[in-house]
Amino acid sequence: MEFTKGHGTGNDFVILPDPDGTLELTPDLVAALCDRRQGIGADGVLRVVRAARHPDGAALAGAAEWFMDYWNSDGSVAEMCGNGARVFLRYLLEAGLAVPSEAALPVATRAGLVRARVEGEELAVEMRRPRLADSSFAVLGGLALPGTAVDVGNPHLVCPVPAGLELAALDLTRAPEFDPAIFPAGVNVEFISPGSPTDGLDGHVRMRVYERGSAETRSCGTGACAVAAVVLRDAGRDTGVVAVDVPGGRLVVTQTAQSCWLAGPAVLVASGEVTRAALA
Numbered sequence: 001m002e003f004t005k006g007h008g009t010g011n012d013f014v015i016l017p018d019p020d021g022t023l024e025l026t027p028d029l030v031a032a033l034c035d036r037r038q039g040i041g042a043d044g045v046l047r048v049v050r051a052a053r054h055p056d057g058a059a060l061a062g063a064a065e066w067f068m069d070y071w072n073s074d075g076s077v078a079e080m081c082g083n084g085a086r087v088f089l090r091y092l093l094e095a096g097l098a099v100p101s102e103a104a105l106p107v108a109t110r111a112g113l114v115r116a117r118v119e120g121e122e123l124a125v126e127m128r129r130p131r132l133a134d135s136s137f138a139v140l141g142g143l144a145l146p147g148t149a150v151d152v153g154n155p156h157l158v159c160p161v162p163a164g165l166e167l168a169a170l171d172l173t174r175a176p177e178f179d180p181a182i183f184p185a186g187v188n189v190e191f192i193s194p195g196s197p198t199d200g201l202d203g204h205v206r207m208r209v210y211e212r213g214s215a216e217t218r219s220c221g222t223g224a225c226a227v228a229a230v231v232l233r234d235a236g237r238d239t240g241v242v243a244v245d246v247p248g249g250r251l252v253v254t255q256t257a258q259s260c261w262l263a264g265p266a267v268l269v270a271s272g273e274v275t276r277a278a279l280a
Contacts, residue, residue, distance in 0.1 A: 010248020027075025082221020
């Protein structure tokens, strides 16, 4: 199988070109590809397939040529991935499957239609405006941390870290506990602490994330959007620009009255072939 490896602020993906939807992608194959010792290694798989040739994208085929078939590293299917969408666009552009223009490029996902555009050296993707929901909590190492449930097409729980507790000290080698009544399909949990005030920004925070189906990752795009929505709400704002520093770099989220734009680097680092029979 042909593949390309890419990442957005350290959130890395195996990209599989499959324009006509002929590749038999299974949970076991995805998990083997994402294995960091016996496979290629990644937080997830992005299959590049025409929307008309995938059952989950067919309804959007009239609005977008390409469907982002995203799978978590454990082989589970996910609705959306903000960093993945930006890396997906980078692949389309470099593979000649899309042409750069001032207009945003529509991409079909399981969370609906998203638009992506080039912003200088970076790529930005427009997603649905985050929907803030109920208060909830995460339990980490016996410590209960209150947070806010946020829907960005996939489920999130944003938990500020209390004063006196260092963000870097959190043990994310195990999944945080959460309320299954609020998150029956699981949840991505973001832990945040304040960053320094920065000119031109309405907020600045540092974030670590435990992603549903992938464990701790170096970045999460939809998580950054969820975090920005909470930061703006807590500042008494409905719109604004928030910088979110993750272990893999910086993402900038611009929340408007209608949507949310996620901007940051998206890099393709390697291309090649993988021997399917050799995957564990």
